[in-house]
Amino acid sequence: MKKYLLVLFALIFLTGTSCKEKIDIEKEKEAIKAVFEQEKAGFFSQNFAAMAETWVQEPSSVKVYMYPEGQRKFEGWDAISQQDQKNVADTTWDRKSVNLTFRNFQINLLDDEAAWVMCEALWEGVYQGNPMSMVQTRINILEKIDGKWKYALMAIYNQPQENKQ
Numbered sequence: 001m002k003k004y005l006l007v008l009f010a011l012i013f014l015t016g017t018s019c020k021e022k023i024d025i026e027k028e029k030e031a032i033k034a035v036f037e038q039e040k041a042g043f044f045s046q047n048f049a050a051m052a053e054t055w056v057q058e059p060s061s062v063k064v065y066m067y068p069e070g071q072r073k074f075e076g077w078d079a080i081s082q083q084d085q086k087n088v089a090d091t092t093w094d095r096k097s098v099n100l101t102f103r104n105f106q107i108n109l110l111d112d113e114a115a116w117v118m119c120e121a122l123w124e125g126v127y128q129g130n131p132m133s134m135v136q137t138r139i140n141i142l143e144k145i146d147g148k149w150k151y152a153l154m155a156i157y158n159q160p161q162e163n164k165q
Contacts, residue, residue: 055077058152062076062153098125098126112144118138134159
């Protein structure tokens, strides 16, 4: 009797796990990279609505800018939204003269609804009339909501740059 119960229990377990949809890891990684590109496109086209679509719009969302001399932290969607709207409205520089490239992605899917991502953001071009080249390290936590990946946390560390004289 014990053998039959064990076999029955194993069959139920295997049936339950085999019916579970398998995660296509590469497809999810590409979808996550697309969120970075969507947010970037919104920033460069000064389209706040496009940027906002990439965020979990909850009080638990956090965006942190980390500098060698300190940090600026925005907690909750309202604070993030206000800051991003200011950034998008800034017309003191020509966005067409600056390029942003994301590279060296490390994407870790925690399950089919959460991931953490680390990458570099390379900014190059001319900013307010001056040549620029800056590297940021970005650490992000994304959640999948209604089938779409969205930022829940974005921590941006501006790496110190060499003084080129």
